[in-house]
Amino acid sequence: MSQTTIEQEAPQAPPTKRQRQAARIAEAASGSIRWMLLKILLLAIVDAIALYAAFVLVTHQEWLVLGVVLVVAVLVNWIYFSRRRIAAKYLTPGVIFLILFQVFTLLYTGYIGFTNYGTGHNGSKDQAISSLMASAQERVEDSPTYPVTVVERLGTLGLLVTDPDDGEASVGTNDQPLQDAPDATVEGGRAVAVDGWTTLSFAQVISRSSDIEKISVPFSDDPNDGAIRTPDGQNGYLYVSTLQYDAAADTMTDTRTGTVYSDTGVGAFTAENGDQLLPGWQITVGLDNFVRAVTDSSIRGPLISVTLWTFVFALISVASTFFLGLLLALVFNNTRMRFRNGYRILLILPYAFPAFLSALVWAGMMNESFGFINQVVFGGASIPWLTDPTLAKVSVLIVNLWLGFPYMFLVCMGALQGIPDDVNEAAAMDGANPWQIFRRIKLPLLLVTVAPLLISSFAFNFNNFNLIYMLTGGGPRFTDVSIPVGHTDILISMVYKVAFTGQTRDYGLASAFTILIFIVVAVISIVSFRKTKALEELN
């Protein structure tokens, strides 16, 4: 290059568009070609997976999900190939996570809360109809087993049936009742082929499973004689149907009693007297679940005492664990203490144990006649730790204290170390005693850091299902209500029992309850966080 060209460019003229483009490419190239390659590789993997997912989704005709996958894939490519959108590059993964695991779950729970989803209302109406029709097939009493062969003519499937008594063969289809087929080939007592029909091989029978299921060859012109069906393609049985579906009127008729069941909009075929045919199907029921949650007489009674206990449990748990944790943190923060680290490790142990396991161990230790506590600590006394209503509540609180204080201890420890020593010194110089220093200086400073954690701890304990379920199972049971709820049940364990125990599940009601609990926790948290803002201003 010559000297002159450099001199010509030296004056700081604004770069032309092409120059800027060139500079950008240069920058990108020089920046790090390896990262560029890595980026392309990762995006390629992502796109490949998205493509695979799209392919699978197309075969399953899941158009909505397919749309979402495609939009996300395109968006992601656009964001990461773009030169700007730095913010988006950081936010996208988080936002995808948020939508997938939080927003979707939340909306879905909300949606279920407005449906009758539960036992007996599990699928779609079509499934309910086909299931009802299938179970309404009743084998004609004392009818024999007919060896059958599946045959086909002009695309219509039929059955070649051998009468087990006289060995005579006959053939028929859905529309054509059985007709004698005297010229059939018989092998080992089973007619296997007949002129004019193609015999299906076993593999063909299996691969046309759903067609075989639909074959129902009338035994004679009289429909009351029933029809031959074959569940396994080899043996046929004579069935009569006890239900008849009228697609036009959308009704089910019981052929024995003549009762007509129609779709009255409650998610099941219902007779005039209110009898329902189950399975029914899933429908949206509006606010019914919410109304039931607060008005159902069997739920309303215990709901009040359970709600009260939930608040008591959560508040005492937070307070007791916090104060024990704080006390220990203050003690171990004292530099004159020897073997501090050893003690600290010991204190953290309960926290390192899985909580549900600890609860189980405690339940064993609190057993009235065989437990460690009564046997060893109280010398064989029989104290009903988990079976007396009051003691059971105390036990729950004690165990939760044991489980929860290490966390508070850790938190307070950290917060205490964040308070500068000169604050203490200044206070001491002013003549404050240790209690005053703690009360007026350390605690307020501590609360600024710890208060949000106390709120989240409250929310956690409000829904501390593990502990209750593993320790007492909610027991001892209330004796005066007719749902299986007990003295130590908190809202979430009560929801579990109402909705999931026994053989009737009610996911709709459970979701409605969950939404109500969510609202309670959310309101408390919002109010509390507002309050803690005031604390910060104090700083």
Place this chain on the structure above:
Amino acid sequence: MKVNKRSIAAFGAITVLTSLALAGCAGGSSDDKSSDAGAKSGKLTVWVDAERVDALSGAAKAYEKKTGVEVDIVGKDVDTIKDDFIQQVPTGKGPDITMGAHDWLGELSTNGVVAPIELGDSSKDYLPVALQASTYDGTTYMLPYAVENIAVLRNTDIVKDPATSFDDMIAKGKAAGLAQPFVVEQGKDGNPYHLYPFQTAFGAPVFGTDDEGSYDPTDLQLGSDGGFEFANWLSAQGKAGTLNTDIDGEIAKQQFIDGKAAFWLTGPWNVGAAKDAGINLAIDQIPSPTSEVASPFAGVKGFFVSSESKNKVAANDFLVNYIGTEDVQLELFKAGNILPALTAAADTAASDPIIAGFQKVGADAVPMPAIPAMGAVWEFWGVAEAAIINGADPKATWQKLVDDVTAAIK
């Protein structure tokens, strides 16, 4: 280029997850291959509890060789298999066949997730109790493979002879110097399954039966006179300490293994533990507190066909004509040590004296009701019994139980 490498990596991982999850939602898992049977003869997906995967995989391979139908055995957690089945079948994702217990039947059929099964002429080859248990509302839904019931395990080193009655059992144990001769699994919420033989001895089944021998939910027998006699007996046993709600399954096992108890009312699933502890066992009839026979519940295990299966023909063929054979039933017996449901296989298995003992007790067993109304009974039954054992007034508590159950069934 100012793209942070970590953000790329994170984003990559997340998108992978997202697409997989979304594809998973739509059913991109292997289960689905069963539904698009094309040129191949088809494929069956079978859910079994994890312990029996090995026992079935031999049968699955043999079946594949014979018919060309691929059988995919998937091990599932026993505790979640029923709920997963109920939830997945309506979405079309579930298996073609699942292993399960007969008392699921009410729930499965109310949810419309099981298809009827036709045992045909082979039905008479099964133990009557197994066949009865597989039938719900007049329709057979399950291919049974094993029958399970409780019996009394006796430590022959402590007590030589079987007890003739409940009181005799306690007396024999006390004579041998035991403080707690008899243990049975209870717990703070009771355990009515294990107490049921005593209840039947007082002539108080849970439900009466209709003409066809099916349980009739409208005929609650809990509240019969026998029920109240049984409640009184429970109260007396609670006071005497022969029944104790503090004894849960683990404690009962420990007491028996330690030789602190000579009699243990439990099922075949605990025989292994007792044998491993080196205890000489005998299996006895359940000693009755009355002159009547003490009949335990029989639980029957079997296979269900999904109502949404796209391969019902193959599924029926696999179950009825293959799992229903003596060889396969014996194979399954070896994996679980529970009495096979097929009579021929059961007789072969009974060459083992322990199995023979359970089989003998099982002759008196009644199938556990599978009707949905039973769910309501379970919810209150154990707690009421536990309360009576712990000293609550037997008459009032039992009456409350009857009232609660009646209200819940209505």
